[in-house]
Amino acid sequence: MKASCILIIEDELYIRDSLAEFFKDEGYLVEVAASGEEGLGILKRCHVDVAIVDIRLSGIDGERTIQHIKQLYPKVYILVFTGSLEFQISSDLAQLGLSEGDVIYKPINDLSVISQKVAALGFKPAS
Amino acid sequence: MADQDRYILDPRAFRTLIDLLPEPIFLLDTDSLIRLANRPARDRFEAVEGKPIASLVSGDDLPDHMALTDVGTLPLIDGQTYISAVSPLHIGDRTYQLLRLQRSDSVWPLLPADKMDLVGALSAGAAHEVNNPLSGILQSVQLLSRALDIDSPPAKRRLEEIGFDEEGRRKVAAYVEDRKLLYFVDIVAEAGQRTSGMLNTLLRFTRRRTEPMETTDLKELIEKAFFLARLDNDMKKEFDFRSVEINFNAPNGSVEMLCDPQSLLHAVLNLLKYVASKLHQRQCDEPDLTRRLTLEIEPGESDICVSIIHNGAAIEAAEARHFNRPLDWYLERMDAGLPLAVCRTIVVWLHQGRLELPAPDDTPQRIALVLPQAPSAEGRPR
Numbered sequence: 435m436k437a438s439c440i441l442i443i444e445d446e447l448y449i450r451d452s453l454a455e456f457f458k459d460e461g462y463l464v465e466v467a468a469s470g471e472e473g474l475g476i477l478k479r480c481h482v483d484v485a486i487v488d489i490r491l492s493g494i495d496g497e498r499t500i501q502h503i504k505q506l507y508p509k510v511y512i513l514v515f516t517g518s519l520e521f522q523i524s525s526d527l528a529q530l531g532l533s534e535g536d537v538i539y540k541p542i543n544d545l546s547v548i549s550q551k552v553a554a555l556g557f558k559p560a561s
Numbered sequence: 562m563a564d565q566d567r568y569i570l571d572p573r574a575f576r577t578l579i580d581l582l583p584e585p586i587f588l589l590d591t592d593s594l595i596r597l598a599n600r601p602a603r604d605r606f607e608a609v610e611g612k613p614i615a616s617l618v619s620g621d622d623l624p625d626h627m628a629l630t631d632v633g634t635l636p637l638i639d640g641q642t643y644i645s646a647v648s649p650l651h652i653g654d655r656t657y658q659l660l661r662l663q664r665s666d667s668v669w670p671l672l673p674a675d676k677m678d679l680v681g682a683l684s685a686g687a688a689h690e691v692n693n694p695l696s697g698i699l700q701s702v703q704l705l706s707r708a709l710d711i712d713s714p715p716a717k718r719r720l721e722e723i724g725f726d727e728e729g730r731r732k733v734a735a736y737v738e739d740r741k742l743l744y745f746v747d748i749v750a751e752a753g754q755r756t757s758g759m760l761n762t763l764l765r766f767t768r769r770r771t772e773p774m775e776t777t778d779l780k781e782l783i784e785k786a787f788f789l790a791r792l793d794n795d796m797k798k799e800f801d802f803r804s805v806e807i808n809f810n811a812p813n814g815s816v817e818m819l820c821d822p823q824s825l826l827h828a829v830l831n832l833l834k835y836v837a838s839k840l841h842q843r844q845c846d847e848p849d850l851t852r853r854l855t856l857e858i859e860p861g862e863s864d865i866c867v868s869i870i871h872n873g874a875a876i877e878a879a880e881a882r883h884f885n886r887p888l889d890w891y892l893e894r895m896d897a898g899l900p901l902a903v904c905r906t907i908v909v910w911l912h913q914g915r916l917e918l919p920a921p922d923d924t925p926q927r928i929a930l931v932l933p934q935a936p937s938a939e940g941r942p943r
Contacts, residue, residue: 448697455704459715517692519761541696541757545703 438557443473461559470499839873
């Protein structure tokens with residue numbers, strides 16, 4: 435079975451790379467982008483199943499990036515990545531089908547929690 | 562009556578004086594008739610002088626606190642709820658009540674600024690910025706831990722991919738063990754998680770809340786207050802709070818109550834800051850003093866009493882006076898007793914509780930915060 439592909443859109447290098455390495459280690463295909471613009475470019479040329487999108491991005495911010503992704507690639511599952519405890523799903527994002535369960539808060543003390551979340555959504559690593 | 566409460570003023574001079582203040586002020590006689598109203602009061606309520614104050618109050622009766630020298634909330638006929646402070650005033654031979662009003666939504670925004678002072682220089686924005694590098698540390702260290710766990714399936718697979726056989730893997734595992742690599746990685750992980758815990762506590766303290774009242778474990782809240790107090794820059798640098806001997810007497814298990822946890826945390830922090838300053842003050846006079854603070858939680862049938870007992874300097878007259886006039890700190894920009902005034906505003910106004918101060922000659926000094934287990938939500942802003 436072909437592994438699901440996870441796109442990580444995160445402007446912090448250490449967070450992006452360590453998360454990417456983790457998912458690769460789990461057996462997923464991984465793409466990384468440092469900005470919303472770069473992430474949308476990757477989506478044009480690659481099949482992506484899940485996009486993990488940081489909310490505080492320079493350039494197009496995370497919320498706008500998510501709106502673009504859902505508009506252009508509605509089948510891509512979105513997980514919101516944020517370091518803000520105050521963050522709540524806005525009404526715009528809720529209209530796109532996102533809920534509080536789709537939010538991952540930084541820092542992640544146990545990375546296996548995020549892979550379990552992805553697996554529970556039906557996105558599997560290479561068998 | 563303290564000398565400071567006794568004024569001899571010409572009524573016209575008094576009117577001129579109170580006209581300068583920004584909030585509505587009324588001078589009431591012993592029959593609760595309005596004898597004078599300052600300009601903001603006259604602008605808001607027409608032709609009020611000579612009328613009973615009750616005619617301005619929305620509802621049938623004056624609240625009980627209007628009969629006392631106290632602070633409370635007062636709903637008026639203009640549709641606004643005000644924080645009211647009543648204090649006696651002596652002009653010549655006559656005794657009046659001075660009623661000062663403040664829009665309940667105008668005092669509240671001033672409190673978070675003080676709250677941030679208590680937390681120290683670490684603002685919420687800075688705390689968020691710490692989260693990013695911390696995430697990098699915590700995520701990377703988890704990867705290291707996985708990579709160094711040679712017997713785990715992912716590590717085995719990766720080692721096989723680069724040509725390590727069983728013997729090679731055994732040697733790598735022996736090296737990892739010999740250099741205690743996993744032990745050191747665990748140290749980094751634990752330190753990162755502790756930092757993350759501290760940061761989360763700070764962030765939760767500074768975050769804006771939407772549900773003011775919730776069931777809260779008072780013991781946990783007080784432990785958080787001590788945690789934040791130890792981080793506070795003033796407490797650390799000015800008062801050396803970390804070297805205070807602290808005893809904590811509380812019943813076993815949780816002590817739950819309905820409260821606004823964020824503001825109550827703020828109140829307890831203010832009390833700790835006040836007590837730390839008093840302990841420091843006495844130690845300046847007696848350098849060999851062992852500074853002691855005991856915190857007691859005593860749940861009653863309908864109230865919970867939180868006492869802070871300390872062997873620091875006694876309360877000063879100016880602090881006690883301002884404590885009884887909590888709005889003075891806003892109107893007069895005074896400093897003495899500010900932590901107590903802020904604490905009292907939160908306890909009395911938001912939680913319908915009370916704050917009991919020690920007498921100057923009490924040894925040790927004991928401050929008690931008495932909170933109803935389920936305060937009414939009425940009369941509060943938000």
